[in-house]
Amino acid sequence: MGLMTKAGVGRMKSSIVKETVMSRLFLGIAILIAARGGVVRADDQSDATAILDAAINAHGGEAALGKFVGYYGKDKATSDDNGTTSVTFYESWFTPDKERTVTFDRDNVRTEIEVVTGAEGWTSTLDGSAEKMGAELLTSKQDMIYMSWVTTTFVPLKGKQYTLSVLDETDVAGHKAVGILVRREKHVPLKLYFDKETHLLAKLQCKVKDVEPGKTTEYDQECIFSDYRDLQGTKQPFKFEQILDGAKVGDYVIQELKLYDKPLDEKLFVKP
Secondary structure (H helix, E strand, C coil): CCCCEEECCCCCCCHHHHCCCCEEEECCCCCCCCCCCCCCHHHHHHHHHHHHHHHHHHHHCCHHHHHHCCCEEEEEEEHHHHHHHEEEEEEEECCCCCCEEEEEEECCEEEEEEECCCEEEEECCCCCEECCCCCCHHHHHHHHHHHHHHHCCCCCHHHCCCCEEEEEEHHHEEEEEEEEEECCCCCEEEEEEEEECCCCEEEEEEEEEEEEECEEEEEEEEEEEEEEEEEEEEEEEEEEEEEEEEEEEEEEEEEEEEHHHHHCCCHHHCCC
16 A cells, blocks of 8 residues: 555545545554543553554564655555446655645546645646645645555654554454554544554544535545555555445555655656
């Protein structure tokens, strides 16, 4: 998935589907806020950190995961809308705060280019004109980049700007999973669930928004990850399914995935 690619954040029935695609998406751990004053107990934070450390080790270790600063993924997304099968392909480049995604239809015809770089973002369609993203859409895209990146590398979650707490144990695809809630200022909270035996990321759960002109719809999103493979010293999922408000909306297969330990070309992230 590289998450979703491991990634992040889909694009089929709506722009929300689009957001999650590369996202390979990714990260895991949910927060239980202590009852008093919303303060996380020290032992709860410690338990959550232990879950995170086990997950980092399972996905390749801090040394392997922590050296990467970007990734590229090519995904095939399939959905069934009213009995009609839709297939969309995506090529995406990600860094911690930037994203470029090119969308193709089933005939390999480019339909859209999306670029987000820091505090700006644009969408370019078939006619070649680039429209600047509004504030709400840009915030939604920034959250997608955030969830895609941290669920690809996990190591950033050890930073002091993140608050972690333990979630209740649950079942994911027939397996027991432990979870942590991840909170960071100005970003949507993320619930990450890891397989209790393998410690690999099994599910990402969070709120996502479908931002359209004059209308914004919020969904409860779940991404279920599978088909883990060895990649450049790490373990990455090559399949995931996306669920919005309890209804499955798409299946994603990662066709290509590459991690980079040197910065990506800045030309990728200019206005299309």
